[in-house]
Amino acid sequence: MIGLVDCNNFYASCERVFRPDWEGRPLAVLSNNDGCVIARSNEAKELVEMGAPTFKIPPAARQQLILVSSNYTLYGDMSRRVTATLREFTPDVEIYSIDESFLGFDGFPLDGLIEHCCEMRRVVRRNTGIPVSVGLSTSRTLAKLANRRAKKDATFGGVCLMDSDGDETRAVLKDLPVTDLWGVSGRLGQRLAQLGIVNAWQLREADPKRIRARFSVVQERLVYELRGIDCIDTDDYGEPKKNIMTSRSFGRLSSDPHEVRQAIRAHAARGAEKLRKQGSVARAIQVHLKTNKHREDLAQYHPVLVVQLPHPSNDTRVIVGAAQAALKRVYLGGYRYMKAGVMMLDLAQADTLQHDIFDSPESDAERERSAKASAVMDELNRRMGSGTVRLGGTKGKADWKLKAELLTQRYTTRWDELPVAHLK
DNA sequence: TGGGAAACT
C-alpha cells in the first residue's frame, strides 16, 4: 500500500499554529513580493480565488481577510517537523513537495492500516499543530485521489483507503473528469476528449498501447496507475537537479543598471551555492531579464542569453563573473525591468567529471584553491547565517529585495522571534 | 500579477 499525506492548506495552517486567535478566520498567504494569493484557509476560499493579484482583491473581501506575506523559513521548518513525525510511522517516506509525502507501507498488515494512519494523523497534529489528510491505495495516482476524497468528505475522518478495483472505485473514477487527474490539464484533456475519453474511468479502460502511441509513455503509465498498478519511477527522487534557476522580481520596476547588476550577481552567487550543495558543476549559464508584460504602456524587452563556461564550474567567482559578462551583452538602458534571473545549465557531477585533458597542472591547483575557498564560504554561511560571507557587489539587503510587508514571525527558527504566551 | 523544476514539442 502507498499512502499520500497532504497537509491541509499548508501555508495557512502554519500561520495559524502560532496565532490561535486566527483559528476559524479567513486567512490568505501572499506570494513573494506580496504579489498574489498562493494559499488560503478554508474560510478564505469563498472570499478570494487562488492566484488572485493582491491589488485586485475587492475591498469587501479584503476587509474580512487576514493577509500575510509568505514566510518560507517557517513553512520549511514546519514541513521538516511533519516529515519527522511521519518517519515514526513508516521508514519509507518520500518527500514529494513542501506539503506532500508519499509513504510506503510494504509489509504492513492491511488489517490495521487505516487505524495506523488515523493515529499518525493525530500525532502529526499533536506534534506540529498541522492538520493532514491521508489517502491510501496501491498506486500513487489512486492514493492521491483517495487523499482528495479524505479532504472533501469529513466522514472519512481524514483517512481514505481506495481499493484498486470494485464498484466504489469505479463510481468515483466515472465521476472524475480526466482533467482532474495528476498530470492531465487543459491541453491534454482536450486531446483525450477527441478520443472520447472525458472521465478517469474511460482512461483506465483505454488500451495502454494506443495511449502510448497517441501520447507518451507518461500517459500510458497513468492508465496503469488508475488500475492500481504502481509504475511511477521514484528513483529520481533525491537525484541532483538537472538545471537550477534563481530569479526574482524586483520589489518595483527598476531602470538602474547598478541595481540590475547587483541582482544578477546575487542570483549567480546563489546559483553557485546551490550547485555546490548538490555536488554539481555547470557547463553553461543563462541570464535573463524581463520587463513588466502587464504594462502595455511601457516598452517591452525580454532578453535571454546563454553563455558556455570555459570550464565546468561551481565557483562563485567564475559563475558571477560569467553572469555579469552575459548581462553586459544584453543589458539595454531605457527599459524598466521587472525581473532578473540566472540559470545553471548543462550540469554534471563534480566528482565524476572528466577533466579537460589539455588542463595544465596550474589549473588543477587553481581548481583546488577555488574549491577550498567555496567550501569555507559555504561553511561560514551555514554556521553564521546565509549572507555572512559574500562576494563583492552582491549586497544582501539591497533595495531590489522583495516586498514582504505582512511578514509573520519565524517562530520556530529564531530565538528573538519565539511566540510569547501572555498569562492572565 | 510567485518561484522553481521537468518534460514535451
Next chain:
DNA sequence: AGTTTCC
C-alpha cells in the same frame, strides 16, 4: 526555445 504541468 517556448509550452505545459506540477506544487
